[in-house]
Amino acid sequence: MADYQKTGRMSTFGRDQLLEEVRTPLKAARYMAKVGADNGLGKFINDALSDNHAHKAWRDTMPSRTPAAIAKYQKEFPAYDPAAVDAEIAACGVHLPVGQILYHGGLWMGGASGSFTTTWPLSTTLCPQLR
Numbered sequence: 001m002a003d004y005q006k007t008g009r010m011s012t013f014g015r016d017q018l019l020e021e022v023r024t025p026l027k028a029a030r031y032m033a034k035v036g037a038d039n040g041l042g043k044f045i046n047d048a049l050s051d052n053h054a055h056k057a058w059r060d061t062m063p064s065r066t067p068a069a070i071a072k073y074q075k076e077f078p079a080y081d082p083a084a085v086d087a088e089i090a091a092c093g094v095h096l097p098v099g100q101i102l103y104h105g106g107l108w109m110g111g112a113s114g115s116f117t118t119t120w121p122l123s124t125t126l127c128p129q130l131r
Contacts, residue, residue, distance in 0.1 A: 025101040025128075032128040042129045049126060054097045061094045073121060082120050089121070103128045 004010050022028045022041065032038065049055045066074070069084035096102070102124035 025103075029103060029128045037129060042127055045127045045129075058094065058097050058100075061092075063092060067091075070121075085121055100126075102126065 020031050020035075022031050028041065028045075032041070067088040069081055069088045073080040073085045103126070104122060104124045
């Protein structure tokens with residue numbers, strides 16, 4: 001009924017069983033790797049971030065416009081200036097909040113349990129869902 005009151009349309013479909021229980025960032029990544037997409041999980045993560053005061057404070061420290069070198073990196077990779085991107089990231093002076101988890105889709109050069117050091121920007125997201 002809540003959906004009907006919001007949208008004016010009645011849904012005849014509803015899930016009646018728990019499909020998966022996701023309680024950790026690693027479990028979320030494994031689940032998303034298995035199913036590929038789950039709008040409910042993505043919405044849950046976005047809503048949780050929107051309601052989190054630390055996340056809002058972190059976002060408020062970001063520049064209102066994407067700096068030019070970073071925009072070029074996002075749109076024209078691999079044709080970008082890595083030194084300019086690094087300088088713009090450093091100029092922001094913003095660090096992730098303690099405990100924040102980032103996801104990176106693709107190959108991890110250090111393997112599943114290894115680590116590596118990179119000299120170029122690494123694309124990440126706060127949500128493990130593929131987009």
